[in-house]
Amino acid sequence: MMGRSALVTGGNRGIGRAIADALAESGDSVAVTYRSGEPPAGFLAVPCDVTDPETVESAFATVEATHGPVEVLVANAGITRDGLVATMSEESFAAVLDTNLTGVYRVVRRAVRPMVRARRGRIVLISSVVAMQGAAGQSNYAAAKAGLIGFARSLTRELGGRGITVNVVTPGFVLTDMTAGLPDKVRDAALAGIPLGRYADPAEVAHVVRFLASEQAGYVTGAVVPVDGGLGMGY
Ligand code: NDP
Numbered sequence: 001m002m003g004r005s006a007l008v009t010g011g012n013r014g015i016g017r018a019i020a021d022a023l024a025e026s027g028d029s030v031a032v033t034y035r036s037g038e039p040p041a042g043f044l045a046v047p048c049d050v051t052d053p054e055t056v057e058s059a060f061a062t063v064e065a066t067h068g069p070v071e072v073l074v075a076n077a078g079i080t081r082d083g084l085v086a087t088m089s090e091e092s093f094a095a096v097l098d099t100n101l102t103g104v105y106r107v108v109r110r111a112v113r114p115m116v117r118a119r120r121g122r123i124v125l126i127s128s129v130v131a132m133q134g135a136a137g138q139s140n141y142a143a144a145k146a147g148l149i150g151f152a153r154s155l156t157r158e159l160g161g162r163g164i165t166v167n168v169v170t171p172g173f174v175l176t177d178m179t180a181g182l183p184d185k186v187r188d189a190a191l192a193g194i195p196l197g198r199y200a201d202p203a204e205v206a207h208v209v210r211f212l213a214s215e216q217a218g219y220v221t222g223a224v225v226p227v228d229g230g231l232g233m234g235y
Contacts, residue, residue: 003027005067006213007060009050009107010077012040014176015126018202019074022210029067033059033077050077050103060110069114072213075104076126078144080178082137093140100144105151112159121164122213125152126205129172129228132235145170149224156222165221167212172228174200195230 006023010016011032020043024030031044039045044066048059063070078100081092104125115121130138131145148168155166173179173190179199191197205227211217212225226232 002029002067004071005029005063005069006072006074007031007063007070008074008076009033009048011043012037012045014178015171015174015202015205016076018206019076019209022203022206023072023213026210026214028072031063031067050106051098053106056106056110069118070111071115071118071120072122073107073111074124074126074209074213075107077103078126080138080141082141084137085139088140096140097144100141101147101151104148108155112164115164116159116162119163123155123164123166124209124212125168127168127170127224129170129226129232131170132232153222160221165217167220167222168224169205169209169212170224170226170228170232171205172200172226172231174202174205176202193231198229200227200229
């Protein structure tokens with residue numbers, strides 16, 4: 001028996017991979033997008049660059065043909081291009097917005113019509129604690145991640161009457177490739193502000209996403225859910 005059709009963007013590694021594992025563990029039929037490297041084993045892996053609408057279309061077409069229309073969408077793919085705003089190139093600013101905000105719009109836009117027809121769906125967007133707190137050197141990233149919150153809340157109002165929930169998760173500092181390259185000084189400073197006194201494991205984000213994507217979370221929508229060890233104090 002097939003479970004719900006779930007799609008995780010950037011599900012080939014890091015937090016996205018942990019989310020894909022968690023959904024699969026609950027019985028969903030999980031597809032993941034990948035853009036570089038090897039497709040991960042154990043999932044339907046579809047090539048997709050969220051900055052390219054044609055690959056978004058072909059990824060959804062493959063998932064629909066194999067697992068059926070997407071019922072659970074987790075928009076997780078994201079990048080950083082850090083730098084102080086005074087010296088940040090327009091290209092770095094635009095690239096982060098294009099992937100982290102417009103890229104999410106592209107996949108959500110493609111997902112919603114079948115969800116509206118089915119009168120059911122779960123959408124979870126992966127933002128960041130930085131959306132709420134800002135971070136020196138991450139103005140592009142913070143702008144995109146904060147944009148996701150207004151985007152999600154508008155979708156909540158557009159889609160609520162069709163039984164579709166839309167929620168945002170704001171992770172704090174999670175141990176993945178994205179944070180592995182940060183200088184020790186930055187990592188130590190981040191740690192000092194985390195009441196739990198440690199970084200998150202990707203699975204700890206994934207379990208919260210899995211709950212928001214579950215049937216049991218049917219009355220949770222428009223929420224911004226921190227998974228940050230207390231860093232943002234719940235906002
Ligand atoms: P990683 O750098 O480990 O993985 C990023 C993922 O996004 C990869 O799968 C990558 O694919 C994919 N991706 C990037 N750009 C594109 C694109 N244009 N099209 C399709 N896929 C793309 O990051 P994390 O796992 O740490 O982060 C996942 C999400 O969580 C991101 O949105 C990030 O901003 C957010 N987040 C992370 C935090 C952390 O501390 N790590 C904290 C808060 C939020 P590929 O392998 O092909 O490059």
